[in-house]
Amino acid sequence: AAVSGADDADGGEGNGGGPATVVVNEFADLGLDADVLRGMRDRGLERPSPMQRRALPAIVAMRGALVAGPSGTGKVTAFAIGLVQNVDPRVGECQALVVTWGGVRPAAIQHEIREMGVHRRITVQIWGEKNPAGPVGHQVVVGALDQISLLVRRRELVLDCVRHLILDRADVLLAECFQSHIYEILRALPLTVSVSIFAQTLPEGVLRLASNVLPQSPALVLFCHKPRLNLDTVQQFHVSVEREEWKLDVLFGLLEIITNGPMVIYCNTQRKVHWLQGQMAQRNWATSCIHESMQHQEHERNMSDFCSGSSRALIAVDRAVDYLRIYPHVISFDFPTDRKQYMNRIGHSGEYGCKGIAISLVTERDMSLLCDIENYYSTNIAELSMDAVGFA
Template sequence: MTDAPDDDRTSFADLGLRPELLRALSGLGYEEPTPIQREAIVPLTEGRDLLGQAATGTGKTAAFALPVLERLAQVEKRGDAPFALVLVPTRELAVQVSEAVHRYGRELGARVLPIYGGQPIGRQLRVLERGVDVVVATPGRAVDHLGRGTLNLEDLQVVVLDEADEMLDMGFAEDLDTILAETPKQRQTVLFSATMPPRIDKLARQHLTEPARITINQERAEPGEAPRVRQVAYVVPRAHKPAALGRVLDVEAPTAAIVFCRTRDEVDQLTETLNGRGYRAESLHGGISQEQRDRVMARLRNGTADLLVATDVAARGLDVEQLTHVVNYNVPSAPESYVHRIGRVGRAGREGVAITLAEPREHGMLKTIERVTKQRITMEKVPTVADLRARRLELTRAALHESLLEDELEGFRVVVESLSDEFDVMEVALAAVKLAHEASGAAADEEEIPEVAHRSDRSRGGVAGSDGQRRERRVRPPTAGMTRLFVGAGRSSGIRPQDIVGAIAGEARLQGRDIGAIEITDRFSLVEVPESSAQHVITALRGATMKGRKVTVRRERDAQR
């Protein structure tokens, strides 16, 4: 078993990939392989079986897709039957992997087909009949096609089990055995899993032959550098958890978040509560249809929903690019579940936040998770009413500042002049700020959430202290090496994260992966860009439009002077 070497000099060309694949990677903006890719590509290209442990977001898809395509290109005459089969736990992951393989193998003419439940089977049958090179399938639909005789695996060369632990958790063990029994014994078998419980080891011993073993440890921050996923927990009495969640979400202001619950009923109740508090929340659990699920995911991806409240099973394999926060409404019952959940943020170099609401009796489980994952979960106190008011006033002040800078206020001068005959100008300004603050929906929740004493108040520095210290910590500095820019448009203008990324990528020629955390409020947005490119981005966006209007772009600190 090997850990990834710290070798920043390795390139994709060093891994022996053919020019067509190198050109595809360059066109997609890939500069150098990730640790899992550095370790896996060579043995897989050589045809070896492989057992890999790597979390979501480490680059697993390219780690197995590129060798599959490299080996496929060496086949002199392709038949109609698939060369490779990739098995994944969910339809969302099937689509994601299929799209990636198609992008990598475009120049090679690779024929790729995702097959999964909820999609009309007629199209799948027609494509399979015409011939396909790589099939990406969920186990249930693959078994369905095998039963129909429409999926021929006799000539299969490669089988990939991606996120194998999740497939076993979802009850696909028998389906996997059925599928693998239909494949040639001389096939290459690849198994990736985020965790390695005994049942995964058993699966590997049954179906892999002398595999290369690779473990990619989760990246740790350099000394003095903020961790990619900031992990925090709040100890909250059960009766106050909905209010505490709302308070934390108000302070964190996520672009998009998944809130994990244990049961369907809890998902439905919490979704209703959050919508009643003014959030745009959608529920996702096993009781909704595939059509409803597709609509929910579309709303989350296009920005018409901010929060997804889901059970673990319903959220398997979800990959939402703009996701910034994961919330455990309850402490997960197993460390493996915690690892899966937080792996959905902090991907592709972006910063993410994992939040856990723990009841007092669940505090011991948090300690167990820390011990098993070898990662620190910082205990914090639930924001107070004063914290929340300060945050909302901060947003109101920034919105007013932007309005003053836009210089489109002349039409309102007559109102101020007429009122100033009767009132002091400061009083007029205070009344205007009050109206703007209330119009933003910023009526503060007056309920104070009782503080629960826990041992970590004494043992961990940085969580206890004055209200002012807590507020200062939550207004986080930009990620190391990044600068936060102020964009004078927000939700009220229809601005979404993809609009900001598209404008910067299109006008300033930055790659999407270079753009950091994005926060969108009603009137303005904040976006992190590399410090070295900040002035270039500001200059490039001067005169550019977002959603049909010109916007002001400047360094955030300029807006706070």
């Protein structure tokens, strides 16, 4: 299918192949179950992103789709909505399989689907070699491609009841030379399975895979560009802190106010991440931390703890954060070093139509950059007084 990458008027989608695209402006236009809409509201989803406006009708119908676009366009949220809508909670069998790459991504996808489907009582399991009991009673199974293919080969994962297959980050999977694993899984699935492919880019391998596994006329072939962040969805605040050593007390004052939802606390150095985690542990705050020098297994374990809710706060440096997740609250313990870094941070709380809160602790040396950010983006980063956060 021919795929266009041209921007359109409302944020950057191109559509090629398949029938004319149906566009929805509101989630309510999709005919979703009331419990699905309730779960979406709980997640803070108020309106679809530009990509989701075009992709969701086809994804919810599960007629086969190829959707590509960079991080931040709402692909995972889109297929999570489709799965939660289509899976039958009364059937205690695996009905949907999400195949992705490894690392922390399976845990993040599991969290997204679980939170979206909580009112429908949809159960989601990450399954791999360490899950000997199998996906008994779980309607959705998420796993890394190499683990899923190994279990299929051993006949330890039965896929007879699977009706929906999601191939997430197909471009990465194919780049890692896992094409044979993908086809191995496809051969084990019922012929009637609905396949949807999601990727960040559309190399020849992804297009070839799509032509082999999607219907001759897939419901949708869509390429979307990174949307511009809508600053209206993010409440931005700053707290002026006279001395660097006062920041810790100001932070705990903020934590007394912010009582719901996970949060990311940004530091500018690895050393500061470990120091802050130690200080919070002394006050009985369960936190996870990540940074770019961390060993893979430790990074995966810490992110899994955060995604599962075992720890409420994630303390991180910018380069280590998983851009898949939506974080309702973002706190910059250290102010960013430039405008782009600031936008990347607050974007975690305002993507996909969600409303978020971003709070920055600023000292006198940070004020010039804060003013520059306000002027450059024509935005207002309102001041919270130190009294308001319980620090007199």
